[in-house]
Amino acid sequence: MITPVNAPVNAPVTVELALSPDEAANTASVERAACRAAGISHAQLQSLRLVRRSIDARGRYPIVRMLVALNETTNETTNETTHETTPAIPTQPPTSPTSQASQPRKHVIIVGSGPAGYFAALELVQHGARVTVLERGRDVRARRRDLRALMQQSIVDPDSNYCFGEGGAGTYSDGKLYTRSSKRGNIRGILETLVAHGATPDILVDAHPHIGSNKLWQVVQNIRESIERLGGEVRFGARVVDVVLNQLGGRPTSIHGVVLADGSEVLGDAVILATGHSARDIYELCAARNIAIEAKSFALGVRVEHPQPLIDEMQYHHTPRNPHLPAASYSLTCQVADRGVYSFCMCPGGLIVPAATAPGEIVVNGMSMSRRDSPFANSGMVVEVTPEHYSPDDPLSALRFQQEVEQRTFAHSGHGTQEAPAQRLVDFIDGRSSTTIPKTSYIPGHVATNLHDILPAAISERLRRGLLVFGKQMRGYVTNEAVLVGVESRTSSPVRIPRDRTTYQHVHVTNLYPCGEGAGYAGGIVSAAMDGVNVAKVIVTALAIG
Numbered sequence: 001m002i003t004p005v006n007a008p009v010n011a012p013v014t015v016e017l018a019l020s021p022d023e024a025a026n027t028a029s030v031e032r033a034a035c036r037a038a039g040i041s042h043a044q045l046q047s048l049r050l051v052r053r054s055i056d057a058r059g060r061y062p063i064v065r066m067l068v069a070l071n072e073t074t075n076e077t078t079n080e081t082t083h084e085t086t087p088a089i090p091t092q093p094p095t096s097p098t099s100q101a102s103q104p105r106k107h108v109i110i111v112g113s114g115p116a117g118y119f120a121a122l123e124l125v126q127h128g129a130r131v132t133v134l135e136r137g138r139d140v141r142a143r144r145r146d147l148r149a150l151m152q153q154s155i156v157d158p159d160s161n162y163c164f165g166e167g168g169a170g171t172y173s174d175g176k177l178y179t180r181s182s183k184r185g186n187i188r189g190i191l192e193t194l195v196a197h198g199a200t201p202d203i204l205v206d207a208h209p210h211i212g213s214n215k216l217w218q219v220v221q222n223i224r225e226s227i228e229r230l231g232g233e234v235r236f237g238a239r240v241v242d243v244v245l246n247q248l249g250g251r252p253t254s255i256h257g258v259v260l261a262d263g264s265e266v267l268g269d270a271v272i273l274a275t276g277h278s279a280r281d282i283y284e285l286c287a288a289r290n291i292a293i294e295a296k297s298f299a300l301g302v303r304v305e306h307p308q309p310l311i312d313e314m315q316y317h318h319t320p321r322n323p324h325l326p327a328a329s330y331s332l333t334c335q336v337a338d339r340g341v342y343s344f345c346m347c348p349g350g351l352i353v354p355a356a357t358a359p360g361e362i363v364v365n366g367m368s369m370s371r372r373d374s375p376f377a378n379s380g381m382v383v384e385v386t387p388e389h390y391s392p393d394d395p396l397s398a399l400r401f402q403q404e405v406e407q408r409t410f411a412h413s414g415h416g417t418q419e420a421p422a423q424r425l426v427d428f429i430d431g432r433s434s435t436t437i438p439k440t441s442y443i444p445g446h447v448a449t450n451l452h453d454i455l456p457a458a459i460s461e462r463l464r465r466g467l468l469v470f471g472k473q474m475r476g477y478v479t480n481e482a483v484l485v486g487v488e489s490r491t492s493s494p495v496r497i498p499r500d501r502t503t504y505q506h507v508h509v510t511n512l513y514p515c516g517e518g519a520g521y522a523g524g525i526v527s528a529a530m531d532g533v534n535v536a537k538v539i540v541t542a543l544a545i546g
């Protein structure tokens with residue numbers, strides 16, 4: 001289909017192409033197909049730009065769908081085609097701050113250097129605010145050593161792990177960058193900022209953009225350097241343990257600073273609380289200081305892992321998969337007894353990782369490298385946790401429920417390590433312990449068990465029935481080669497820190513800005529980053545910055 005753009009000679013036209021993976025990987029083939037679709041000769045083609053790319057595996061053979069924009073030359077003899085597989089790359093670093101005349105600069109304290117915290121910081125320094133980012137964990141490089149100790153020796157550092165440390169939970173994640181929260185902000189702007197800091201420009205065109213854990217840390221480090229270059233300060237090993245509040249009748253009314261673990265105070269004009277969904281001490285601090293919080297639903301289950309070639313075969317109908325196709329993924333969802341059962345954060349070609357944030361608990365999650373080339377495909381497989389499991393009147397009850405399951409999982413595995421309970425999918429459905437577990441990607445190891453003994457019955461029975469439904473949706477999914485590893489419990493925050501819809505300030509505490517996933521206003525890297533930008537913009541106006 002050709003979409004002519006309303007303009008005279010040489011105006012770009014966009015055309016949709018459906019190509020085989022081999023054709024899509026070959027520049028000359030793409031150009032030929034685009035010229036054919038646009039009705040021009042190859043000699044008339046001046047430039048070609050890829051706008052969008054997705055894999056369509058619904059038919060017998062997978063096809064690559066592309067939207068490309070072409071420019072036609074008016075002079076065939078001087079034709080030299082430029083072919084961009086990606087759009088123009090935004091390479092400019094963030095611009096210098098706009099001056100605040102001679103007034104003292106407003107000081108914004110940001111707690112947490114995850115996507116919410118760092119994107120808020122970037123936005124604020126660009127407007128000329130004085131910004132201090134306080135991060136309990138270590139910088140991305142030092143954090144890698146702590147992750148190695150976690151993987152190989154089961155040492156859980158409560159300040160530096162898969163959830164805590166520079167870049168937050170997103171840094172050593174899968175780095176999937178798609179979000180359903182398109183109404184919450186400028187997704188394209190977030191992706192462009194990531195590209196400007198070193199992410200592959202492919203993320204601007206792919207329908208399912210992905211960076212990969214091996215590349216994300218560098219992007220995070222570059223973002224920090226931009227924040228610092230524009231005058232911001234980032235402090236590591238800076239765990240916030242208390243808040244400095246104004247009170248009236250024992251109730252907090254406004255915040256003007258925070259207290260660090262070393263006893264020092266950091267005072268400012270506003271505090272952004274972007275501490276992520278695993279900062280239980282922050283929720284406890286809020287409860288202790290009478291800062292209103294609410295219990296919130298989340299989801300609980302396991303990771304399910306298949307050999308990647310099996311998923312490729314199910315999705316692409318061929319094995320081995322074409323080398324120009326990415327490792328296949330899936331997304332499954334159904335309702336069982338009035339509750340959602342669904343796949344979550346699917347990691348094709350990835351690894352299951354230990355994501356606990358304190359000793360004495362086991363939590364699993366998934367990540368992958370940019371090439372997605374591990375022989376395993378894992379995904380969270382979770383059931384909605386509804387208020388029947390906690391008390392909506394007790395703000396910390398959903399958190400306690402989550403914590404108890406994680407501690408029970410640790411106790412059940414019995415070795416005092418991060419070895420996780422595992423069970424073949426087929427045995428889980430039949431309700432019996434597995435006697436053997438095939439090799440998985442989970443490095444700390446596993447203990448064969450019956451996961452029904454660990455998960456609450458209302459969750460595990462729905463999970464069992466959901467897996468049976470998924471076995472019908474994807475033929476071959478229920479196989480003896482698939483393994484469940486428990487528990488996947490950090491799907492989203494079990495607590496919300498309520499804020500005003502317009503001012504983004506806490507409903508009772510002026511100048512306190514709950515932000516990102518930990519506050520209950522985001523789920524995933526891009527939506528957390530967008531929330532950070534949104535909160536920063538509101539602060540710029542509220543404090544008349546810039």
Ligand SMILES: Cc1cc2nc3c(=O)[nH]c(=O)nc-3n(C[C@H](O)[C@H](O)[C@H](O)COP(=O)(O)OP(=O)(O)OC[C@H]3O[C@@H](n4cnc5c(N)ncnc54)[C@H](O)[C@@H]3O)c2cc1C
Nearest residue numbers: 112114116168169170173174175176240276516517524525
């Ligand atoms: C293994 C793994 C894989 C994931 N894969 C993906 C994926 O592929 N795609 C995706 O979109 N999402 C993924 N996620 C989820 C994603 O990482 C989060 O949704 C996102 O990082 C939330 O951003 P945030 O800034 O709100 O909080 P976080 O990223 O959690 O950042 C919070 C930060 O606050 C710091 N902090 C906490 N308490 C304190 C304190 N008291 N004092 C100072 N600092 C504190 C923490 O150390 C942390 O750095 C994954 C998560 C994990 C763990």
